[in-house]
Amino acid sequence: MSQAVANIAHLSVPNIKPVVIQNVEDAERVRVGDSYSVLCAHGLPNSEYAVRGGITEAWFPVIGRPHTDPELGVRDTHLHCDERFMTDHLLHLLVSNYYPTILDDMIPVLWIPPLETGTAPLMGRQVLQCVREFPRRACINSGGARCHPGTMDQMRKLEEQYGDKKIGDCRVCPHRGTSLAQVAPDEHGVITCPAHLMRWELKSGKLLRRY
Numbered sequence: 001m002s003q004a005v006a007n008i009a010h011l012s013v014p015n016i017k018p019v020v021i022q023n024v025e026d027a028e029r030v031r032v033g034d035s036y037s038v039l040c041a042h043g044l045p046n047s048e049y050a051v052r053g054g055i056t057e058a059w060f061p062v063i064g065r066p067h068t069d070p071e072l073g074v075r076d077t078h079l080h081c082d083e084r085f086m087t088d089h090l091l092h093l094l095v096s097n098y099y100p101t102i103l104d105d106m107i108p109v110l111w112i113p114p115l116e117t118g119t120a121p122l123m124g125r126q127v128l129q130c131v132r133e134f135p136r137r138a139c140i141n142s143g144g145a146r147c148h149p150g151t152m153d154q155m156r157k158l159e160e161q162y163g164d165k166k167i168g169d170c171r172v173c174p175h176r177g178t179s180l181a182q183v184a185p186d187e188h189g190v191i192t193c194p195a196h197l198m199r200w201e202l203k204s205g206k207l208l209r210r211y
């Protein structure tokens, strides 16, 4: 063996821990800064920002299933986006018209073909970095120009409808089945569903009505 080959053979390999990218649904706790395999839907951005950039489609991280919310006045099929994995760029692609108030005011959703057409959105997994925790909004459309009595009225009716429901041990929102397992409780032990913002008391599992 030549001296050069012998040197290479004795090089010590540093003990680097391989990075394991796990499905975000399986993670016990999602940490800001870490990367996960996240369920995404392929969809059409609907913002000025996307039009200006010539972007016609993109992958968006999503939570829950495609649905409509007729009780909230939303009859178009949509998916809720997982804001924990949305960079400013992704948020812009969806809602640049409202940005930067989005994190306080708007819930980013991806509009998809109507359920009755039977055309399911293209789904896939992407490795994305967690950039924030779920935003804790105080109230649906609260405090901004888009706060209108109609919305509050719909929310009141929704809370009436679910007033006797509980989230149970597996922490699933009884409204549309959104998982609340990774939603951190606030200082009062209350978790807010990231989909339509109903609030649930962690200890009792009961709905905390706003209206």
Ligand code: FES
Residues within 6 Å of the ligand: 173, 174, 175, 176, 177, 178, 193, 194, 195, 196, 197, 198
């Ligand atoms: S899924 Fe609608 S409030 Fe939770």
